[in-house]
Amino acid sequence: MPINYYIFLSLALFAIGMIGVLTRRNAIIIFMCVELMLNAVNLLLVAFSKMHYLSAGSPFSTAGTDGQLFVFFIMVVAAAEVSVGLAIIVMMYRNIHSVDVNFLNRLKH
């Protein structure tokens, strides 16, 4: 499969995630869009890993393994991040009874 296809697919997913972050105001949806962007990057990493494996030639090469391990570690970090992030959202909901980020304009003051 030409690598360009994967690049464009990932870019499309990333951009959709970005549009979601920019247009939605529900903190949870924004958070999910961030996850979507992370996944777009993951997909690209795996595609590149396979591309490197192919261009390295030898069937016994380990080229590209690190790309996939990178994806693995991103998932690890994402899992940790989600647990903390959701905890923050829960706390925020408890305090202001909403998950609308527009109410979170304390940065102004």
Next chain:
Amino acid sequence: MSVTQILFWFLSILALFGAIMVVVSRNPVHSVLWLIMTFFAISGHYIVLNAQFLAVVNIIVYAGAIMVLFLFVIMLMNLNKTAAPKRNRWLKLAGGIAGGCLMLVLVAALRDSELKGQFAQVNTGDIGLIKSLGKELFTTYVIPFELSSILFLSAMVGAVVLGKKD
């Protein structure tokens, strides 16, 4: 058109459609469900690329654990039918345009890159198998691997501290 190609196009359309639905759904629960579908499509891509380990982990961690967590939180908050007042339309429009432009610019930038003509190996290749990844993970990457356990521990403590009713 080979089966692989058909699968690729099918999964790509599924993923993009799911992603768009995540953004446009009014109901957060629907968003979550569409996102799960997107993740499944991406896992399908991993399988096409013969990265079986990641495909499985993706389903377990993302589609399984994380999205269930999201779902729980949404249900806990009883947000499923909130109809919030409309956001500033101009800002929404600006966001959409900015995101679209970002994609266009990136596409324009990467279209003529030196990667043009390279191929990603599909269907075959065994680096994505548990055996080779595991070997690498427990030799070269053993320290980051162990460190990630500490990260989890601290994330857990953080989540508990934050979620505690003071």
Next chain:
Amino acid sequence: MKNVLQLAYLIPLFPLLGFLINGLGRNKLSKGVIGTIGSGAILASFIVSLILFFQVKGGNTEVVNYFNFISVGNLSIPFAFQIDQLSSIFLLIITGVGFLIHVYSTSYMHDEKPEHFARYFAYLNLFVFSMLLLVMGANFVIMFIGWEGVGLCSYLLIGFWFKKPEYNKAASKAFIMNRIGDLAFLIALFWLIGKVGSVSFTEVFSAEGLAKLSTTDITVITLLLFVGATGKSAQIPLYTWLPDAMAGPTPVSALIHAATMVTAGIYMIARSNVLYSLAPDVLNIIAWVGLATALLAASIALKQNDIKKVLAYSTVSQLGFMFLALGTGAYGAAVFHVMTHAFFKALMFLGSGSVIHAMGGEQDIRKMGGLSKKMPVTFWTFVIGCVAIAGIPPLSGFFSKDAILLSAYAKSPVMYGIALFAALLTAFYMFRLLFITFTGKFRGTHEQEHHLHESPKAMTLPLIVLAILSVIGGFVGVPAVLGGSDELIHFLSPVIAIAEGHHISHTTEYILMGLSTVLVLGMVLGAWVIYKNYKEKENTGFAKVLENKWYVDELYDTIIVKPLKVLADFLNNIFDKKVVDGLVNGVGRLVNYGGRQFRWIQSGQVGSYVLLMVVSILLIFVVQFFLRK
């Protein structure tokens, strides 16, 4: 230890420690401890100086390097001390006279509160430290550090009784006048660094160092250094601060404004004698400035009524003599006079301090008189000081002044004539002071008369020691005609080349000496006749001009201070308010306006921040994209 001279760092270290202990512990220590620490530090320095002096006398001289002080580019300035004949003599003068004055101060300042007493000794120790640094430094930068340090201490000590506004003004005046000179010194230093690339004495004065300097360079540098010296050593036109500096405690006047600090300029020029010998024009200027100062100050001293003011103008006049010696190339004679002057002028200042102490703070000699019976020790030591400064053989002043007069005669008889006249004035005003103060009838209040007493031992002992030194101090430089061997000049010869061209026959020398001695004795007699029964009367005509110091202060006030004040007023009221304030306020207003216009960006909402971020990323991409093309 390889070389005893390595111990040189101890000399400034002791006063520094004394300064730190007294300065930091001023609220806790008792007066006895403070005085002991203050004097003991200087005594320790004196002992080390003595050891070094005998080493130097044995021919052991060295530049002692301690560490690299400044290292920038090609310029490297070491923290080094130069221990040689010239600096060791100054070390002995500073620590020796300094110690006596410290001992004297323990008694003189005894009425101060403990914390002020400690402050006084801390300043005094800091002064000695700076002065030692000035004298020992092996390059112009270390010398400059000491130079600034003594200026600071002088300021602090003149303004020691800071509750009186006029004392503070006197302190500021001294500081500012010094600063004018310091600036010239600094410029000379930069000039040296720029041309020679080094400030070490050994390198600058070496043949290679001098080869890098053109005649113009040497003239400019020496002239600038001399301007620096006029500030510190109170020469025309920057001398007016010294008489005002008498606002400080009397021992301070003795130490700083007579014996040591004001001789820094002479030391500097004597140290740089290699440079100066290459600039005959500058030497001429120095000689004439010194001569003019000597004459002017002596004439002013004739009619002053404040006991310390008389001594202050006398100091300025004597410094003028020293500069005359430098200008005529007799560097050794200048150093000789620095030494003898340190003895007898410190003696007289301390004597005047003793008188002021006895009179309960009264400084006006018109209100004194007949003190000789009440204070015999002070009186007799003061007589010795007067005889020494007047230049009556065989006391110290005769030999050093004679050496200066001779070198002036060798240069030009006109100079000799003027210098002799100034010397005669010196004898006259000193004996006028002596007679008015110590003979005749007491003219003060009844209460003061009852209070009159001889000063305590701690004050009279230094007087006696200094008196002995004033008597014998001259014998280190007895000229060849009188059977001596100019020992001091020969001792200094490794640093200061012996001046050539003394083509004066012995007969002429005898005649000149005899002439000056006879005339001086005549002056003393004249002063005795006029002032033995002094009665106060109004000064008129020329005497009034002298009493008002030739109106020099008023002249400076009119031609420098007042125009500057007008300019400052203009700058303050018009330039500052309209232009500077306008600019500053304008910037403020612009920022304020801009802030109001852009505050919508800081909406505080996460969404808008993310949007801005994305737009910025886009911009970066686009710019990058176009730059690539």
